[in-house]
Amino acid sequence: MDKLNKDINRVLYDQSRIEARVRELGAELSKDFLDKNPVLVCILRGGVVFLSDLMRYMTIPLEIDFMSVSSYGDSTVSSGIVQIRKDIDIDVTNRHVIVIEDIVDSGLSLQYIIDFLEKRNPKTTSICAFLDKTSARKVPIKIDYFGFEVENDFVVGYGLDFANKYRNLPYIGILKEEIYK
Ligand code: IMP
Ligand code: MG
Numbered sequence: 554m555d556k557l558n559k560d561i562n563r564v565l566y567d568q569s570r571i572e573a574r575v576r577e578l579g580a581e582l583s584k585d586f587l588d589k590n591p592v593l594v595c596i597l598r599g600g601v602v603f604l605s606d607l608m609r610y611m612t613i614p615l616e617i618d619f620m621s622v623s624s625y626g627d628s629t630v631s632s633g634i635v636q637i638r639k640d641i642d643i644d645v646t647n648r649h650v651i652v653i654e655d656i657v658d659s660g661l662s663l664q665y666i667i668d669f670l671e672k673r674n675p676k677t678t679s680i681c682a683f684l685d686k687t688s689a690r691k692v693p694i695k696i697d698y699f700g701f702e703v704e705n706d707f708v709v710g711y712g713l714d715f716a717n718k719y720r721n722l723p724y725i726g727i728l729k730e731e732i733y734k
Contacts, residue, residue, distance in 0.1 A: 590649070592675075594645075596666065597621040603700075621638040657690075660694040708726065
């Protein structure tokens with residue numbers, strides 16, 4: 554881990570804090586979606602760590618599916634131009650869909666994803682994001698469930714990457730600017 558840790562400026566949320574928070578979210582979702590058999594749609598690849606922890610704290614029947622989107626533009630700023638690389642396989646007509654995201658930054662990718670999913674006429678769509686970078690928002694989007702708020706820094710770990718690296722860090726940390734500037 555040292556080769557990854559050295560690129561981190563500061564740890565924002567450590568493993569035990571994350572675990573406690575995800576456990577709370579799992580309990581909240583289990584209550585809100587009781588008898589609703591929701592479909593958790595995980596946005597690849599950043600959402601996988603969050604999904605795999607969160608679903609194990611959910612105590613109700615549920616299904617999971619995956620979507621992969623690519624956003625063009627430079628790597629630390631979202632362009633809002635989104636392309637669907639992998640669609641979900643489950644028919645979500647009349648189902649309760651919960652989109653599982655790593656972080657909501659500008660909100661542009663998520664807005665596109667929600668519009669895309671709503672064309673399938675789900676009964677409801679909700680958003681569950683591990684991190685909410687509120688100050689970077691460019692479009693108003695309602696995050697129904699989130700783990701933590703973060704400032705406008707570039708963060709990695711717990712699924713979040715820079716150039717596909719650092720996803721396996723068990724904590725959320727701020728990446729040193731010299732790594733990406
Ligand atoms: P948005 O469309 O600007 O909301 O971008 C959301 C996507 O950008 C997330 O799903 C992440 O993949 C990526 N992203 C935004 N901010 C960060 C960050 O601080 N660290 C890592 N990835 C980020
Ligand atoms: Mg992402």
